[in-house]
Amino acid sequence: MDNIMECRNLVKYYPGCLALNSVSLAVPKGQIVGLLGPNGSGKTTLIKLMNGLLTPTSGEILVNGMKPGVETKRIVSYLPERTYLNDWMDVKTMTDFFGDFYKDFRKDKAYEMLQRLGINPKDRLKTMSKGTKEKVQLILVMSREAELYVLDEPIGGVDPATRDYILNTIISNYSENATVIISTHLISDVEKILDGVIFINKGSIVLTSTVDDIRENEGKSVDALFREVFKC
Amino acid sequence: MLGKLLKYEIKSTARVFLPIYGLIIALALLNKFFIANNTYVYSNSTNKAMQIAATVSMMTYVAFIVALFVVTLVVLIRRFYRNLLGDEGYLSFTLPVSIHSHIDSKLIVTFMWEALSLIVAGFSIFIMTINGNTMQSFSKFCMGISEVYEKYGPLAHQLTAEAIIFVILSMLACILQIYASIVIGNLSGKHKMLASFGVFIGFGIVQQIILSNVYGGRFGKNIMDGESFAYFMRTELISMIIFSLVFAAVFYFITDWMLRKKLNIE
Numbered sequence: 001m002d003n004i005m006e007c008r009n010l011v012k013y014y015p016g017c018l019a020l021n022s023v024s025l026a027v028p029k030g031q032i033v034g035l036l037g038p039n040g041s042g043k044t045t046l047i048k049l050m051n052g053l054l055t056p057t058s059g060e061i062l063v064n065g066m067k068p069g070v071e072t073k074r075i076v077s078y079l080p081e082r083t084y085l086n087d088w089m090d091v092k093t094m095t096d097f098f099g100d101f102y103k104d105f106r107k108d109k110a111y112e113m114l115q116r117l118g119i120n121p122k123d124r125l126k127t128m129s130k131g132t133k134e135k136v137q138l139i140l141v142m143s144r145e146a147e148l149y150v151l152d153e154p155i156g157g158v159d160p161a162t163r164d165y166i167l168n169t170i171i172s173n174y175s176e177n178a179t180v181i182i183s184t185h186l187i188s189d190v191e192k193i194l195d196g197v198i199f200i201n202k203g204s205i206v207l208t209s210t211v212d213d214i215r216e217n218e219g220k221s222v223d224a225l226f227r228e229v230f231k232c
Numbered sequence: 233m234l235g236k237l238l239k240y241e242i243k244s245t246a247r248v249f250l251p252i253y254g255l256i257i258a259l260a261l262l263n264k265f266f267i268a269n270n271t272y273v274y275s276n277s278t279n280k281a282m283q284i285a286a287t288v289s290m291m292t293y294v295a296f297i298v299a300l301f302v303v304t305l306v307v308l309i310r311r312f313y314r315n316l317l318g319d320e321g322y323l324s325f326t327l328p329v330s331i332h333s334h335i336d337s338k339l340i341v342t343f344m345w346e347a348l349s350l351i352v353a354g355f356s357i358f359i360m361t362i363n364g365n366t367m368q369s370f371s372k373f374c375m376g377i378s379e380v381y382e383k384y385g386p387l388a389h390q391l392t393a394e395a396i397i398f399v400i401l402s403m404l405a406c407i408l409q410i411y412a413s414i415v416i417g418n419l420s421g422k423h424k425m426l427a428s429f430g431v432f433i434g435f436g437i438v439q440q441i442i443l444s445n446v447y448g449g450r451f452g453k454n455i456m457d458g459e460s461f462a463y464f465m466r467t468e469l470i471s472m473i474i475f476s477l478v479f480a481a482v483f484y485f486i487t488d489w490m491l492r493k494k495l496n497i498e
Contacts, residue, residue: 051326055493073328084322086315088244100236101327 003062004029004148004179005050010059012045012203019045021203022059029147030176032193034222035183037200038230043183044081046200047152050181051078064147074103077146081153083133085125091136092121098140110143113169117162131158138166142173149180155189167193188223197222199229233329237337241311242344248307249345252300253352259293260356266290267360297353304349308342312411317418321497331491335411335484342407343400387462394469401476408483409435415490439479446475 005027012020020042027033035043048054049061052068063072085094091114098105114121117135125133134157141149151170155163163186171193174180184190197214199206206229214225266286315324316334324334381388413435417428 053322053325053495053497055495070328070330073326076326078322078326080322082319082322084319086244086320086323088247093243097240100239101233101329 002028004064005181006062006065007046007049008060008062010046010049010061011057012042012049012054013057019203020049023200023203023205025198025205025208027179027181027196027198029179031195032170032174032180032182034187034190034194034197035181035200036185036187036197036222036226037183037206038185041200042203043200044152045203047078047080047150047181047183050148050150051076075147077102077141077144077149079138079141079149079151079154081156083130083137085133085137087126090122090124091119094125094136094140095121095143098143102144104145105140106143106145109173110139113139113143117165131162134158135162135166138169142169145175145178147178149174149178151180151182153184154182155184155186160189163189187226188221191222194222199226201230233327234333234336237329237333238341241337241341244315245307245311245341245345248303249348252296252303253348256293256296256300256352256356257359259289259296260359262289263293263360264362268363293356297356300349300353304342304346307345308407309410309414311342312338313414316491317414317497319497321495325495325497332488334491335487338411339404339407343404346403346407384459384462387466391462391466391469394466394473398469398473398476401473401480405476405480405483408480408487412483412486412490415487415494418496419490419494435483443475446471 003026005025007023007025010020010023010025011018023042023046035046037043045054049056050063050068052073061068064075066072086097089097095105095107095110098110099107111121114136117139119132119136119139125136128136138151138154141151149170154170155166158166167190170180170182182190182194191211194211196208196210198208211222214220214222218225220228263286266282266289269282314320315338410432413428413432416431417424417426420427
């Protein structure tokens, strides 16, 4: 298997809304891929399908050659756009929780990052600001040695300085064979770390390309191309 | 993985139940103290302030017992809804754990708290009422029971076993009925809670229709003495056990299927 994620004629239909319209797509291993598109384009739906949080209406989605299930959940590290942390836990309990359920979780790595961002492991999640919660969540997700990281809007809610730290964390924390799929609309911020991009709009794939190809063939940045393709 | 789920399930709910259990036992001890000192008996010699304290203590105790059963229900619903269908579901359903382990862990822990709540409530009453007289009547009661067991040996044992199994199964079926109602109600776009409640009532009506068709007119057809009634109950309980088992299985299947196929977290 050279592709970590593959979709074939993937359709997801919500009552009254076609969220994904026959999407066929392959993401090779060992890349950082940007899943880019305007609001409501189907990014989150696609990501939820990868994680088995939704079932396809028709078509197929495969993660490492398998349908989403217990086996794929072992190797996928997922950051949703929501804060999913259990309110009653403190940060330490949360890291224990991750350590209990994910074999690839590295506690030392998590504690190192927490310290770096000045987060006290004894702090209760209930009392944290939204931004801090997002940081904790990202630290937990990136402290796994997963094969596929799926990050839905990882830098949306944090300040630019933290943004840089997070992007560095992403680059420095993933091994060669691992793949990162990042969905965002803050393209200029993530552009420098991306290998490839997928443009998605109204449930259809508009373009898949490597960042180098865009720069060479179009002579412009991903951000500029995005603005052109999705011009309102 | 079920063990780990159980661990966190218990951790997250224990912090609600254990303090209530502690308070109930403490209040029962306090009430016992007042009862033992005859504080409740009105006479000139008793202290007015003590009487007020005793009354407040008893009322608080009763309020806590009521609260305990309300809380048990609220925690059962909230924990299932928030942890699986709310934002926490994003984490729960991306753990490498099967759907039925999620249901099992919640079912087991809820049952555990229900049983413990009953035991604590019973124990608190025991604390308050225990004295020479009640001990005597209690031992008489136990002797009476053992006489029955001696006389009817196997029948009595079988009846007891069947009754216990029936109670456990119907408790489980009831929890699963709530779970199934929540997952179905969750399909509705707005008013999820109201829809769940409607589904719950609907399930209840269906169960009533089935049961009244089966059992209608079977009880009380002819007047029986205790012994033949016991024999009658022995067979009836088995069919009731089978019914609760079927209901529990159906609700379990609905919950599992809905979470697998129709999951749609906000």
